[in-house]
Amino acid sequence: MELENYDNFPQDIPLIIEDEIFLYPFMIAPLFLSNEQNIKAVESAMEENKLVIVAVSKQGHEDKREKDSFYDVGVVGNIMRKVSLPDGKIKVLFQGLAKGSIKEFNEENPLFVNVDILENKEFNEESTKSVISVLIEQIKKLSRLNAKFPADLIKTIEENDDAIRIADLISSVLKVKKDEAYALFAQTDIEQRLLDIIEVVKKEIESYKIQKEITQKVNSKIEKTHKDYFLKEQIKAINKELGTDNKKDEEIKLYSKKLKKLKKHMPKDGYKEVKKQIEKLGRMHQDSPDASLLQTYIEQVLDIPFGKYSDEEISVTNVEEQLNKDHYSLFKAKERISEFFAVKELLEKRKVENLKTRGTVLCFVGPPGVGKTSLANSISKALKRPLVRIALGGMEDVNELRGHRRTYVGAMPGRLVKGLVDAKSMNPVMVLDEIDKLGANHRGDPTAVMLEILDPEQNNEFRDLYLNFPIDLSQTIFVSTANDARRIPAPLRDRMEFIEISSYTPNEKYHIAKDYLIPQELEKHGLKKTEVSLSKATIEMIISKYTREAGVRNLRRVFSKLFRKAVKKIVEDEKVTKVTISTKNLKDYLEHPIFEIDPADKKNSIGIANGLAWTAVGGDVLKCEAIKLKGKGILSVTGNLGDVMKESSRISYSVVKVLIDTGALKIDDSIIPKTVKEKEDKTKVDASEVYKRFDIHLHIPAGATPKDGPSAGITMALTIASILSQREIQSDIAMTGELSLSGKVLPIGGLKEKLIAAFKAKMTKALIPRKNYERDLEDIPEEVKKAMEIKPVDVIDDVLKEALL
Template sequence: MENKENKLVIKELPIIVEDELFLYPFMITPIFLNDEDNILALEEAIDKESMVMVASSKDSFHTKRDFNSIYKAGVIGNIMRKTNLPDGRVKILFQGSYKGEIIEGLSEKPLIAKVRAIQTYLKKSDKIEPLTNVLRQKIKTLSSMTHYFPPDLLRTIDDSIEPNRLTDLVLSSLRLSKNKSYEFFIEKDLENKFFNLIDYISREIEAQKLEKEIKSKVHSRIEQNNKEYFLKEQLKQIQKELGTDKDKELEIDEYRKKLELKKPHMNSDAYKEISKQIDKFSRLHPDSTDSSMVQSYLDWVLEIPFEKLAKKRSSMDEVKKILDNEHYALEKPKKRIEEYFALRELLELRGMGNKANNGVILCFAGPPGVGKTSLANSIATALKRELVRIALGGLEDVNELRGHRRTYVGAMPGRIVQGLIDAKQMNPVMVLDEIDKIAKSFRGDPTAVLLEILDPEQNNSYRDYYLNFNIDLSKIIFIATANDVSNIPAPLRDRMEFIYLNSYTPQEKFEIAKRYLVPQELKKHGLKPSDVNISEGALKLIISDYTRESGVRNLRRRIADILRKAAVSILTNKDNKKISVNLKNLPQFLDKKVYEIDSVDKNDQVGIVNGLAWTSVGGDVLKIEAVKIEGKGNLQITGHLGDVMKESAQIALSVVKVLIDEKVIKIPLNSIKDLKSSEKKDTQIYNNYNLHIHVPEGATPKDGPSAGIAMATAIASIFSNKKVKSNVAMTGELTLSGKILPIGGLKEKLIAAHKAKITKVLIPRKNYDRDLVDIPDEVKNDLEIIAVDTIDNVLKLALN
């Protein structure tokens, strides 16, 4: 045994690597060596009759022996015995003497390093005795809960042994990870080591308590389940003796009767599946989980109205009357619906009623609030069928339409089958609302299901996952609604015929409010025309200053706001006077104006142009601003614009550059700064300035090619220093050759220009020839609509 002075000396010792254990001093441990590096280190120690250091590897399966793969501390001790085993391994008996740490690696074959002893210290010796007592108490508590500490070890711990050795004995018996063992091993402050060890054992005690509690609860639950099973079996036998299981038999009989009534109207697969489930239900215990699932299935499937069809229909005159009574304007959509009914009536009169549903699927497309869903309701009324509305907005789970498989808890049929059950007939009018807002996700693509539902060649054998049999949807009249047709996938668009409902003009909104909205809201609020009167002027002001929409949904809300306040006034004032809402007192009912008309600037300005835009909620006037800044001909575009609109700006700049070079756009010499008079004649002004184009309301995304001519006009105005006429608005796609291509949404754009008090609008020639017939007369009468073919025409009309 070495004395204290020898321990502190730095020594060169062979390193033996132990893969499994983390050794501590004072332990005599057998170690099996089976790799060349360890055997070489052993032979080095025997040859030099030196001590060795046993260090633990960081990875139990580590095959490489180097200083990076072992912990930098271990036990220094002596080889007591060496034995060569028949399988080639070497067994040694190692006696640890004291802890050591590696200072410097000298060799890796074998591992030889400079090492020195790890010395522990104690700051305050008066704390060591209470810490030792606490540790012994914790060990006794833990030993009563686990088998970590053998009896002879507990006796040794109870003896008065040196504190450092006490902690090492305890640590050698705990089941610590190598990293945790290493943390304790290299701790030199004995007080900290005691505190950390006590804390670790305390947490281990709590973990053991929790584990014991969980085992106890699990055992109790198992006993309870066994008890419940036994009692249920007893109850089952008692019920059989008393005859109280007859209730289930009555349910089964009721299911069989319903099935037989529906049998002539369903296919054989459906009958077999339902019969099978009834038989299964009769065999199941009433309290089993499967029993409730099968019963839920039977309740759903036997509610499907296989045997019920709506047979009444209206004549063409009645259809026209219903459409006119319930909708103002919308002449084109109403005409197409009349054609739809005429075809159905003709087929039925000629005995081909089974082909009445084989036409295309109607899709009403237009901004919110223009009457898409109410038109579908009118069709259901005319056909004298139930209306079922299925909201598809945001739908991303294919199982919402197709149904959930019965293996899942809470499974139910898809929305289509649920719609049939709600309608209580197999041929309702089914509205697929907001079909353009279907989402695609990891749960599947609902569009694929809709392709089957809407295809007349496939929907006579539609399969719902929950039902597990085919069902005929061919008798349903499907009507879709959408705001933006471009968002509908192409295969789905191909199966539908689109009927476009455009924005209402202010005059149309006024007529709708007077004829429909006010009477309907009066009735809804329990009021009579004799109680409240809203003047025509007040209605027009509500339309212009309190709402901004393509449809009339918000207009209805504002009328409802007025009538609610009127109802309060009637109940609080007992004089029974008729309440009149007019221009003067309208703010008392609707507070301040929400919108001001975006009338154009009265003054002509350089670089500011009125463009026209179309969105899914209607048209709008789009201001386009441009400025030039001294620079090198760069273009900056802002305003949250899409790629197409940015490309339009690039095209507009290129076209204007060509017009400047061709002297079509003349540049005033006094607008070219910092150049001599002799150079101004031949200069290219666009190379001396940076151009910045901005479209206000930067938070709103904008895209599309129809602002091309407006951007070109703004750029031409900036370079020529000519003002743009403030009463002119324009829309059109510009090509590099300067030609103007047609655009979409013309009606909405012209209505927006009309609202903004613009007097002159420039539109592409093809739109003028093709689409002007659809523009309301009140808009055409107030606007001077001019057809333009090239950018030259636009600049002559727009610039002063």
């Protein structure tokens, strides 16, 4: 196929853009095309019986078809064959005929470009032959260095007289960057082109020489390593014969000696396992990869403090003294801890061996910052035992507790075994922090492992997967902490003794701040007591207006902030010897007051009641609001409520309807629409019309906070009753209680936190279920009981009598 068979050049022909390969006029090559415009160019060429030009895209402009995104010199040729492939791709067989120069690119029609044939400049044949002979010599050198270089190429070059063909042949074989390949491809001065090729070949020769040298060095290094290895082996054999190779033997002897000391304290299975591994290590070569892993295992096991126990006897007196020293209030929690250790003390004195009593687990439950973890610290100090803290929050991998099997890379013992190693004792106080936040996923359920750890029937033979033998955890005193006991699985709850730590009252917070927090923070900031003055009124203002929380963690932060500012004043001005913080200048040290619990409204309102709620961070007062709209008696509820609370609202509405129907809740005739009065006798107006003719919209504010639970039942019923009867609700009364469909008030949980919240909000009266009144009132702080009138209620009628005006 010749160019003469086609139209004269220059002419517009389809453009194919290739990403990598520079094609040459002598080539017949397959092209695999997936770009839509390239495929259209091929189809256009075949339909119109046109030639095409194949150009190469520039670096970084692949898959683009715009000006300056490809090189302006390519190969003009024809499409011999086209085959369609899956996924919209095609394969074409392209025959190169001549080099072409792209003169013009039309962006409006990018399929076609204006092309002219690229003509080579005239050259001196004698001079060119001399250059070719030099090039052939260089090619021969390169072929000797690079075995992948085509052997037939030299023979083809030597038999060919065409300088242009020789240049094209060599250029097509060389592996160079795009820019270099284009420079060789587009060069029209053939003599210069051959000289450029010689330079590229020389660079290739130098590159291969360096590669060869590096390869030889690497090989010689490997040979040297092998040689050194065999020499070392010979030296070892000689030393063994002479009895001087004792380093490894000394290590093995040391391990065996340690194991022998631990034998009477270790379980039999453990002794056999470790002994077997030490013997195995003795037979292994020390450079073996398995030897290192085995040695790590042996050292980990021998670090476990088998037989080491804190000898200090348990003393209830010491425990009580330490708890009173470190914590204010928490009388019930301290009492239960003292009882727990009283049993242990008696069992020790009478030498009673009972796994069930040794393994009992305490669990401190309460909001953040109330002192759960610090109680465990106090127990550790009182018993003079080391403290190990294991944070369980967010743990999802079972192997974190049980250990990894030794077959895994980087295997280590579980956290419990590590805790024993760190404590250097087999009977430490182990704190399992945030046990309610354990997670479960595809890697297992850590709560299932905790069942074995905390079960006194099983933890005397707890099997760590890394150790591969059981160890005794029954002497360990486990103390766990949780914010919400309801999130702990039931089987796990069954193995623990819960000690609830509730919110602190403002008075308790004042004493904690005065006796504990302020002295501790003064010491941390390097201040003396005489350098900072904080009055009682100031501390109380900080507690009431800046830190509304269940615990005292934020209160500590506030004092830390105050003392930092005081330190800065003293450091900056030498004349300042004392910083006085009062209620008047407190704003200069702290930002605006924070009110998490709004105080009781001074005005009585229709359709607004105060409910009491329990949260993981303490109690709270929730306003329950309602409005009535003309409608058909539909109840709608908003405020990000859960299913239980929504059900409770429907029960409350039904109970109020029954009260209206039975006449227990009096409805003013003026509330009923006039249209009803006109049709019926005024003396016999049906009270049910008030809920048939109005829709009720019930709302619990703070819509961003999820809320659920049945304890708002009486609050919602009171709100609905108020809005339907147009009677005001007493603004300084708060309430909590679940409502049954028959109108009975059922008991609820979290009473202490709820009443403390009502106390903080300055409520004067609180309504609670009678069962809670009889059962839980003794747990309520005295200052709360003195400040508020706490009344028991049995049925919804009692609530309406107390709250509706």
